[in-house]
Amino acid sequence: DIQMTQSPSTLSASVGDRVTITCRASQSISNRLAWYQQKPGKAPELLISQASTLQSGVPSRFSGSGTGTEFTLTITSLQPDDFATYFCQQYNTYWTFGQGTKVEIK
Amino acid sequence: EVQLVESGGDLAKPGESLRLSCAASGFLFRTVWMNWVRQAPGKGLEWVAHIKKESDGMTTDYAAPVKGRFIISRDDSKNMLYLQMNGLKAEDTAVYYCTWNYYGWEKNWGQGTLVTVSS
Numbered sequence: 098d099i100q101m102t103q104s105p106s107t108l109s110a111s112v113g114d115r116v117t118i119t120c121r122a123s124q125s126i127s128n129r130l131a132w133y134q135q136k137p138g139k140a141p142e143l144l145i146s147q148a149s150t151l152q153s154g155v156p157s158r159f160s161g162s163g164t165g166t167e168f169t170l171t172i173t174s175l176q177p178d179d180f181a182t183y184f185c186q187q188y189n190t191y192w193t194f195g196q197g198t199k200v201e202i203k
Numbered sequence: 204e205v206q207l208v209e210s211g212g213d214l215a216k217p218g219e220s221l222r223l224s225c226a227a228s229g230f231l232f233r234t235v236w237m238n239w240v241r242q243a244p245g246k247g248l249e250w251v252a253h254i255k256k257e258s259d260g261m262t263t264d265y266a267a268p269v270k271g272r273f274i275i276s277r278d279d280s281k282n283m284l285y286l287q288m289n290g291l292k293a294e295d296t297a298v299y300y301c302t303w304n305y306y307g308w309e310k311n312w313g314q315g316t317l318v319t320v321s322s
Contacts, residue, residue, distance in 0.1 A: 098267075129307055131307075131308035131309070133248075133309070139314075140300055140312035140313065140314055140315055141248065141300075141309070141312055142312070143308060143309060143310060143311075146306070146307075146308045147308075184247065184248055186248070186308065186309070188307030188308055189307075191250065191253075191264065191266075192238065192240075192250035192253075192307075193250065194247055194248040194249065194250070195247070196247045197247045197248075
């Protein structure tokens with residue numbers, strides 16, 4: 098099984114901050130990685146697929162990068178609507194999610 | 204507009220069965236792959252089951268914790284996805300989401316249905 102490890106688990110930040118979340122795979126997954134945002138009581142929403150392809154309607158302050166085993170999600174200027182939990186997911190071999198990163202207000 | 208609406212979540216005792224349903228609309232359901240993904244209270248996301256479209260053999264896959272107990276199926280004539288859950292355990296307690304699995308990633312999610320397993 099492919100394990101996905103996200104860091105940090107919690108991130109305290111202020112509006113306007115640049116935020117980076119890391120996701121590591123236990124083996125190479127090429128670019129088969131997606132990022133999701135989840136707000137309390139809601140279903141996750143797709144932000145990025147194929148490691149770096151921004152979904153339609155997702156603000157350009159979100160970006161993804163990486164290949165192989167190490168990936169990052171960056172929010173260039175954190176907005177109030179961005180305080181949420183973020184999950185990575187590999188879809189190279191079945192599907193596995195990272196444990197999530199909660200972005201909270203500092 | 205794509206819509207996925209789950210139903211069937213309930214309180215069940217250990218060992219009992221439940222059947223979840225997911226009504227799909229706004230896209231050509233019979234041409235897509237589908238997943239069930241669950242989230243235990245306060246926890247992360249866990250893939251549960253997968254079903255391919257009919258032209259790909261409608262083959263299924265299951266996560267290890269549910270293999271042999273859960274069955275995923277679909278009725279393309281009704282645009283419906285199902286998850287038959289047998290031999291429920293306390294650790295199956297979660298919100299269950301149906302998702303449109305698009306080239307591997309979860310393109311759309313339903314709102315979820317809560318399954319609670321407790322004596």
